[in-house]
Amino acid sequence: MGYRSDLEARLAKKTTKAIVDYQMIQDGDRIMVGLSGGKDSWALLQVLDVLRQRAPVTFSLVAVNVDSGYKEYKHGLIAQTCKARGWDYRIEHTGIGEAIEDILDEGATPCSLCARLRRGVLYRIAKETGATKIALGHHADDFIETLLLNLFFAGSLKAMPAKLVSDDGEHVVIRPLVYVGEDEARAYTKECELPIIGCCCPACGDLSLQRQRTKRLLMELEREHPGVKQSMLKALSNVAPRHLLDTRLNPPGELRATVRLTAFAEATAVKKADTSESHSIDSVASGLSRTR
Ligand code: SF4
Numbered sequence: 001m002g003y004r005s006d007l008e009a010r011l012a013k014k015t016t017k018a019i020v021d022y023q024m025i026q027d028g029d030r031i032m033v034g035l036s037g038g039k040d041s042w043a044l045l046q047v048l049d050v051l052r053q054r055a056p057v058t059f060s061l062v063a064v065n066v067d068s069g070y071k072e073y074k075h076g077l078i079a080q081t082c083k084a085r086g087w088d089y090r091i092e093h094t095g096i097g098e099a100i101e102d103i104l105d106e107g108a109t110p111c112s113l114c115a116r117l118r119r120g121v122l123y124r125i126a127k128e129t130g131a132t133k134i135a136l137g138h139h140a141d142d143f144i145e146t147l148l149l150n151l152f153f154a155g156s157l158k159a160m161p162a163k164l165v166s167d168d169g170e171h172v173v174i175r176p177l178v179y180v181g182e183d184e185a186r187a188y189t190k191e192c193e194l195p196i197i198g199c200c201c202p203a204c205g206d207l208s209l210q211r212q213r214t215k216r217l218l219m220e221l222e223r224e225h226p227g228v229k230q231s232m233l234k235a236l237s238n239v240a241p242r243h244l245l246d247t248r249l250n251p252p253g254e255l256r257a258t259v260r261l262t263a264f265a266e267a268t269a270v271k272k273a274d275t276s277e278s279h280s281i282d283s284v285a286s287g288l289s290r291t292r
Protein backbone atom coordinates (compact mmCIF):
# COMPACT_ATOMS: atom_id res chain seq x y z
CA MET A 1 0.00 0.00 0.00
CA GLY A 2 1.57 3.28 -1.10
CA TYR A 3 1.37 6.66 0.54
CA ARG A 4 -1.01 9.27 -0.83
CA SER A 5 1.82 11.77 -1.41
CA ASP A 6 5.47 12.61 -0.73
CA LEU A 7 4.29 14.68 2.21
CA GLU A 8 2.50 11.72 3.77
CA ALA A 9 5.56 9.52 3.17
CA ARG A 10 7.76 12.11 4.92
CA LEU A 11 5.41 12.44 7.87
CA ALA A 12 5.08 8.68 8.17
CA LYS A 13 8.87 8.30 8.13
CA LYS A 14 9.44 10.96 10.79
CA THR A 15 6.65 9.62 12.98
CA THR A 16 7.93 6.07 12.67
CA LYS A 17 11.42 7.24 13.66
CA ALA A 18 10.00 8.90 16.78
CA ILE A 19 7.97 5.79 17.65
CA VAL A 20 11.08 3.63 17.31
CA ASP A 21 13.53 6.03 19.00
CA TYR A 22 11.34 6.45 22.08
CA GLN A 23 9.64 3.01 22.02
CA MET A 24 6.26 4.68 21.93
CA ILE A 25 3.99 1.90 20.68
CA GLN A 26 3.97 -1.79 21.51
CA ASP A 27 1.92 -4.69 20.22
CA GLY A 28 -1.63 -4.60 21.62
CA ASP A 29 -1.58 -0.91 22.58
CA ARG A 30 -4.75 1.11 22.48
CA ILE A 31 -3.71 4.67 21.67
CA MET A 32 -5.96 7.48 22.74
CA VAL A 33 -5.34 10.53 20.55
CA GLY A 34 -6.09 13.90 22.12
CA LEU A 35 -8.09 15.53 19.32
CA SER A 36 -8.68 19.26 19.69
CA GLY A 37 -9.71 19.69 16.06
CA GLY A 38 -6.64 21.86 15.40
CA LYS A 39 -4.24 21.06 12.55
CA ASP A 40 -1.73 19.20 14.74
CA SER A 41 -4.09 16.74 16.36
CA TRP A 42 -5.77 15.97 13.02
CA ALA A 43 -2.36 15.36 11.43
CA LEU A 44 -1.44 13.05 14.31
CA LEU A 45 -4.64 11.03 14.12
CA GLN A 46 -4.39 10.68 10.35
CA VAL A 47 -0.73 9.64 10.26
CA LEU A 48 -1.20 7.16 13.13
CA ASP A 49 -4.11 5.65 11.24
CA VAL A 50 -1.91 5.28 8.15
CA LEU A 51 0.88 3.70 10.23
CA ARG A 52 -1.59 1.44 12.03
CA GLN A 53 -2.51 -0.17 8.71
CA ARG A 54 1.14 -0.80 7.79
CA ALA A 55 2.79 -1.45 11.15
CA PRO A 56 4.31 -4.84 12.03
CA VAL A 57 2.58 -4.54 15.43
CA THR A 58 -1.14 -4.39 16.10
CA PHE A 59 -2.55 -1.35 17.87
CA SER A 60 -5.87 0.49 17.89
CA LEU A 61 -6.83 4.16 18.03
CA VAL A 62 -9.52 6.14 19.75
CA ALA A 63 -9.79 9.91 19.29
CA VAL A 64 -10.93 11.89 22.31
CA ASN A 65 -12.04 15.48 22.10
CA VAL A 66 -12.28 17.56 25.28
CA ASP A 67 -14.82 20.31 24.64
CA SER A 68 -13.98 23.24 26.93
CA GLY A 69 -17.55 24.48 26.73
CA TYR A 70 -17.14 27.56 24.51
CA LYS A 71 -20.42 28.31 22.77
CA GLU A 72 -19.19 28.52 19.19
CA TYR A 73 -16.98 25.44 19.38
CA LYS A 74 -17.79 23.06 16.50
CA HIS A 75 -17.51 19.72 18.28
CA GLY A 76 -20.25 18.41 15.99
CA LEU A 77 -17.95 18.75 12.99
CA ILE A 78 -15.25 16.76 14.79
CA ALA A 79 -17.72 13.96 15.49
CA GLN A 80 -18.98 14.03 11.92
CA THR A 81 -15.47 13.86 10.44
CA CYS A 82 -14.38 10.98 12.66
CA LYS A 83 -17.54 9.08 11.83
CA ALA A 84 -17.11 9.63 8.10
CA ARG A 85 -13.53 8.28 8.24
CA GLY A 86 -14.42 5.32 10.40
CA TRP A 87 -12.40 6.55 13.38
CA ASP A 88 -13.44 5.52 16.85
CA TYR A 89 -14.05 8.73 18.82
CA ARG A 90 -15.52 10.28 21.93
CA ILE A 91 -16.48 13.88 22.65
CA GLU A 92 -16.27 14.92 26.29
CA HIS A 93 -18.19 18.08 27.20
CA THR A 94 -16.67 20.02 30.11
CA GLY A 95 -16.82 23.44 31.75
CA ILE A 96 -13.05 24.02 31.55
CA GLY A 97 -13.47 27.43 29.88
CA GLU A 98 -15.63 28.73 32.72
CA ALA A 99 -13.40 27.16 35.37
CA ILE A 100 -10.35 28.95 33.93
CA GLU A 101 -12.12 32.31 34.16
CA ASP A 102 -12.99 31.61 37.81
CA ILE A 103 -9.61 30.29 38.94
CA LEU A 104 -7.12 32.35 36.94
CA ASP A 105 -5.43 35.35 38.53
CA GLU A 106 -5.88 38.62 36.68
CA GLY A 107 -3.29 39.08 33.92
CA ALA A 108 -2.09 35.47 34.15
CA THR A 109 -1.73 33.36 30.99
CA PRO A 110 -4.45 30.69 30.83
CA CYS A 111 -2.68 28.11 28.65
CA SER A 112 -0.78 26.11 31.25
CA LEU A 113 -3.83 25.91 33.54
CA CYS A 114 -5.96 24.94 30.55
CA ALA A 115 -3.46 22.23 29.55
CA ARG A 116 -3.45 20.84 33.11
CA LEU A 117 -7.24 20.69 33.32
CA ARG A 118 -7.55 19.08 29.91
CA ARG A 119 -4.81 16.60 30.80
CA GLY A 120 -6.80 15.60 33.90
CA VAL A 121 -9.86 14.89 31.77
CA LEU A 122 -7.78 12.90 29.28
CA TYR A 123 -6.32 10.77 32.09
CA ARG A 124 -9.81 9.95 33.34
CA ILE A 125 -11.09 9.05 29.86
CA ALA A 126 -7.98 6.96 29.17
CA LYS A 127 -9.04 4.71 32.04
CA GLU A 128 -12.65 4.61 30.87
CA THR A 129 -11.71 3.72 27.28
CA GLY A 130 -9.04 1.21 28.25
CA ALA A 131 -6.32 3.24 26.53
CA THR A 132 -2.75 2.17 27.26
CA LYS A 133 -1.12 5.33 25.86
CA ILE A 134 -2.21 8.92 25.31
CA ALA A 135 -0.87 10.53 22.13
CA LEU A 136 -0.63 14.31 21.90
CA GLY A 137 -0.09 16.36 18.76
CA HIS A 138 2.91 18.45 19.87
CA HIS A 139 5.34 18.83 16.97
CA ALA A 140 9.00 19.84 16.61
CA ASP A 141 8.19 23.56 16.74
CA ASP A 142 6.35 23.07 20.05
CA PHE A 143 9.43 21.38 21.51
CA ILE A 144 11.84 24.16 20.59
CA GLU A 145 9.39 26.95 21.46
CA THR A 146 8.96 25.39 24.89
CA LEU A 147 12.72 25.18 25.25
CA LEU A 148 13.08 28.90 24.51
CA LEU A 149 10.10 29.85 26.68
CA ASN A 150 11.64 28.08 29.65
CA LEU A 151 15.02 29.58 28.89
CA PHE A 152 13.75 33.16 28.47
CA PHE A 153 10.97 33.36 31.02
CA ALA A 154 11.27 30.50 33.53
CA GLY A 155 15.02 30.26 34.17
CA SER A 156 15.00 26.59 33.31
CA LEU A 157 16.69 24.51 30.63
CA LYS A 158 13.96 22.09 29.54
CA ALA A 159 11.60 21.37 26.68
CA MET A 160 9.09 18.53 26.89
CA PRO A 161 9.47 14.76 26.88
CA ALA A 162 8.66 12.69 23.80
CA LYS A 163 7.47 9.96 26.15
CA LEU A 164 6.37 10.54 29.70
CA VAL A 165 4.93 8.51 32.55
CA SER A 166 2.44 10.49 34.63
CA ASP A 167 3.35 11.36 38.24
CA ASP A 168 1.08 8.63 39.60
CA GLY A 169 2.70 6.12 37.23
CA GLU A 170 -0.65 5.22 35.68
CA HIS A 171 -0.46 6.84 32.27
CA VAL A 172 2.02 6.98 29.42
CA VAL A 173 1.90 10.11 27.28
CA ILE A 174 3.58 10.03 23.86
CA ARG A 175 4.30 12.77 21.32
CA PRO A 176 4.86 10.98 18.01
CA LEU A 177 5.14 14.22 15.98
CA VAL A 178 8.34 15.29 17.77
CA TYR A 179 10.30 15.24 14.48
CA VAL A 180 7.49 16.74 12.37
CA GLY A 181 7.53 20.48 11.69
CA GLU A 182 4.48 22.66 12.23
CA ASP A 183 4.39 23.54 8.52
CA GLU A 184 4.33 19.87 7.62
CA ALA A 185 1.48 19.15 10.04
CA ARG A 186 -0.50 22.10 8.65
CA ALA A 187 0.08 21.03 5.03
CA TYR A 188 -0.82 17.41 5.79
CA THR A 189 -4.09 18.29 7.48
CA LYS A 190 -4.97 20.44 4.47
CA GLU A 191 -3.99 17.71 2.03
CA CYS A 192 -6.19 15.21 3.89
CA GLU A 193 -9.08 17.72 3.83
CA LEU A 194 -9.56 17.61 7.56
CA PRO A 195 -11.53 20.55 8.98
CA ILE A 196 -9.41 22.79 11.21
CA ILE A 197 -11.58 23.86 14.09
CA GLY A 198 -10.73 26.85 16.25
CA CYS A 199 -10.90 26.30 20.01
CA CYS A 200 -12.99 29.49 20.40
CA CYS A 201 -11.00 30.39 23.50
CA PRO A 202 -10.51 34.16 23.97
CA ALA A 203 -6.74 33.67 24.48
CA CYS A 204 -6.30 31.74 21.24
CA GLY A 205 -4.19 33.60 18.67
CA ASP A 206 -3.36 36.42 21.10
CA LEU A 207 -0.04 37.67 19.73
CA SER A 208 0.93 39.21 23.06
CA LEU A 209 1.32 35.77 24.55
CA GLN A 210 4.95 34.80 25.13
CA ARG A 211 4.61 31.67 23.02
CA GLN A 212 3.43 33.64 20.02
CA ARG A 213 6.34 36.06 20.42
CA THR A 214 8.78 33.15 20.64
CA LYS A 215 7.23 31.62 17.55
CA ARG A 216 7.80 34.84 15.62
CA LEU A 217 11.39 35.04 16.85
CA LEU A 218 12.07 31.52 15.63
CA MET A 219 10.46 32.27 12.30
CA GLU A 220 12.70 35.31 11.81
CA LEU A 221 15.80 33.36 12.83
CA GLU A 222 14.94 30.50 10.50
CA ARG A 223 14.46 32.94 7.64
CA GLU A 224 17.90 34.44 8.24
CA HIS A 225 19.66 31.17 9.05
CA PRO A 226 17.87 28.17 7.52
CA GLY A 227 18.42 25.10 9.69
CA VAL A 228 18.36 26.90 13.04
CA LYS A 229 15.23 25.08 14.20
CA GLN A 230 16.61 21.71 13.15
CA SER A 231 19.80 22.44 15.07
CA MET A 232 17.79 23.32 18.18
CA LEU A 233 15.81 20.11 17.94
CA LYS A 234 19.02 18.14 17.54
CA ALA A 235 20.46 19.91 20.59
CA LEU A 236 17.66 18.44 22.71
CA SER A 237 19.03 14.97 22.13
CA ASN A 238 22.68 16.02 22.30
CA VAL A 239 23.07 17.41 25.80
CA ALA A 240 26.48 17.97 27.40
CA PRO A 241 25.60 17.97 31.15
CA ARG A 242 29.18 18.77 32.23
CA HIS A 243 28.96 22.06 30.38
CA LEU A 244 25.97 23.24 32.37
CA LEU A 245 25.87 24.98 35.75
CA ASP A 246 23.40 22.69 37.54
CA THR A 247 25.16 21.36 40.65
CA ARG A 248 22.67 18.47 40.72
CA LEU A 249 24.27 17.25 37.49
CA ASN A 250 27.81 18.22 38.47
CA PRO A 251 28.12 18.10 42.28
CA PRO A 252 31.20 20.24 42.99
CA GLY A 253 32.35 17.97 45.86
CA GLU A 254 32.32 14.88 43.69
CA LEU A 255 34.09 16.72 40.90
CA ARG A 256 36.91 17.69 43.27
CA ALA A 257 37.20 14.13 44.58
CA THR A 258 37.34 12.73 41.06
CA VAL A 259 39.92 15.29 40.01
CA ARG A 260 42.14 14.55 43.04
CA LEU A 261 41.94 10.82 42.46
CA THR A 262 42.66 11.17 38.79
CA ALA A 263 45.54 13.54 39.45
CA PHE A 264 46.91 11.11 42.04
CA ALA A 265 46.61 8.17 39.65
CA GLU A 266 48.30 10.12 36.89
CA ALA A 267 51.07 11.29 39.18
CA THR A 268 51.68 7.71 40.35
CA ALA A 269 51.74 6.46 36.77
CA VAL A 270 54.24 9.14 35.76
CA LYS A 271 56.42 8.35 38.73
CA LYS A 272 56.37 4.63 37.90
CA ALA A 273 57.16 5.36 34.30
CA ASP A 274 59.98 7.67 35.36
CA THR A 275 61.39 5.02 37.66
CA SER A 276 61.23 2.23 35.11
CA GLU A 277 62.61 4.54 32.46
CA SER A 278 65.51 5.57 34.64
CA HIS A 279 66.07 1.89 35.51
CA SER A 280 66.28 0.98 31.87
CA ILE A 281 68.52 3.96 31.15
CA ASP A 282 70.70 2.89 34.07
CA SER A 283 70.93 -0.69 32.77
CA VAL A 284 71.75 0.48 29.26
CA ALA A 285 74.36 2.80 30.71
CA SER A 286 75.88 0.01 32.80
CA GLY A 287 75.83 -2.32 29.79
CA LEU A 288 77.66 0.32 27.81
CA SER A 289 80.25 0.73 30.48
CA ARG A 290 80.65 -3.10 30.62
CA THR A 291 81.13 -3.14 26.86
CA ARG A 292 83.83 -0.51 27.13
S1 SF4 B 1 -5.23 29.24 23.77
FE1 SF4 B 1 -7.04 28.81 25.02
S2 SF4 B 1 -7.59 26.69 24.52
FE2 SF4 B 1 -5.52 27.02 23.78
S3 SF4 B 1 -4.25 26.32 25.49
FE3 SF4 B 1 -4.50 28.52 25.77
S4 SF4 B 1 -6.26 28.70 27.09
FE4 SF4 B 1 -6.29 26.64 26.30
